[in-house]
Amino acid sequence: MLLLMTVGTGIGTDHEDSIKRLVESCSYAIHSYHPDDVIFFCTKESQEILPLIIKEYAKKNGSAILKNSNCLISDPSDFTCCFELIFEVASLYSEEEIIIEASTGTREMIMAAEIVSFLNRIPVSHVTGDKINGIIISGSERNKQMVLYAAYDRLQFHRAIDAFNLSQFGSSLRLISNAVSIPDRDIYYGIFNGYWYWDRMNYAEAYRYLEHAPDINIQIGLNRQFLRELIYLDQLDDSGLDRKKMLKIRQKKYVYVLIDLLHNARRRVDGEHYDDALARLYRVVELISQVLLLNYGIDDNEEKIRFSDLKKILKRQDLSLYARRADRHGVVRIGLRSKFYLLEDLGLKGAGNWYSELQQYIMARNDSILAHGITPVQGEMVRVMWDNVRNIIKEACSEINEDLEVLYSSSDFPVL
Secondary structure (H helix, E strand, C coil): CEEEEEECCCCCCCHHHHHHHHHHHHHHHHHHHCCCEEEEEECHHHHCCHHHHHHHHHHHCCCCCCCEEEEECCCCCCHHHHHHHHHHHHHHCCCCCEEEECCCCCHHHHHHHHHHHHHHCCCEEEEECCEECCEECCCCCEEEEECCHHHHHHHHHHHHHHHHHCCCHHHHHHHHHCCCCCCCHHHHHHHHHHHHHHHCCCHHHHHHHHCCCCCCCHHHHHHHHHHHHHHHHHHHHCCCCCHHHHHHHHHHHHHHHHHHHHHHHHHHHHCCCHHHHHHHHHHHHHHHHHHHHHHHCCCCCCCCCEHHHHHHHCCCCCCHHHHHHECCCCEECCCHHHHHHHHHHCCCCCHHHHHHHHHHHHHHHHCECCCCCCECCCHHHHHHHHHHHHHHHHHHCCCCCCCHHHHHHHCCCCCC
16 A cells, blocks of 8 residues: 655644654554555655654554655645646556545645545545644544545536536446446436437437436436337337338338437537538438338338339339339339439429438538548538428428427437
């Protein structure tokens, strides 16, 4: 065990008495802890007293040799000077068991030692006892050890909450993990984990954490309902329903994912991760077309667009575009723009205009570093695109049997 000890010049009735009491106090503290090593933090004046402390310790311990070293504080009245030195030394020995003994020294030295204790989760000790006129009576000394973890943990807890509210879920988990003295730590740890998984769109794991989480915020209950329904829809999708019912279930599931992905993109915008946000918005736009194509029995997500199916639906349309895009198996491979114009051909008026409104942003996405180019993405452009995409979702999906505003509000993450 390593003992870090501040050493001042003592308090007494006169100079000689001050030194005597200082030596007794410091040697008592060392004797109490029996450290493997002691590092003294001293002033020019107190440096001369160290041999007396070491000699008195040896006297108390049968001539035991005290392994020690000392660090000279150049200006003991300068808090920054004291703090930087003690903090750096404590950090060097962070892997060892450490106790800080801060009974003597200037106010700045003692305060610096206590704050180092707070920041590094190290116990801090003071020699106390019965006093007369503020001076400890010889022979009544005793150690009083304080653990400042609770104060530090409370600081970490509030930092974790702040990180969560900024959608920095990994940081919130790291911060809350070490806040062992917070009574509700496990509750928040579970909630943070739930939203960490949800932000990665792992809905099953997110629900596992949030299923029994207390509703410390009303939004958590709404979020749980949203997740439960989404997972249920996913299970129904694999339950062997007839195709017509299956496509209805799938469309509802895609709408849930669509709204959630829109939130996901918003969190990236707010975090100024504009390339990530733009990539997600591109997927939102593509998902809009896939949701709408399901109205015509076309599943472009889990199935393929087949030319034979289009011929049955588009009886009076020019099919040459789709014929050219069909491979030898009859699978039509078309890009995002053509999917919106396919919706126009299917009779959905305005679909082509929706794509036209978003075309400049889609081109910016294609030129971005996360797509096919190296052009930086501008934040304001992504914010405008996000607003436009949300408005198009309201207009394009208004006929689908879902209350989009309810879905949007129930899938928004809480602010704690």
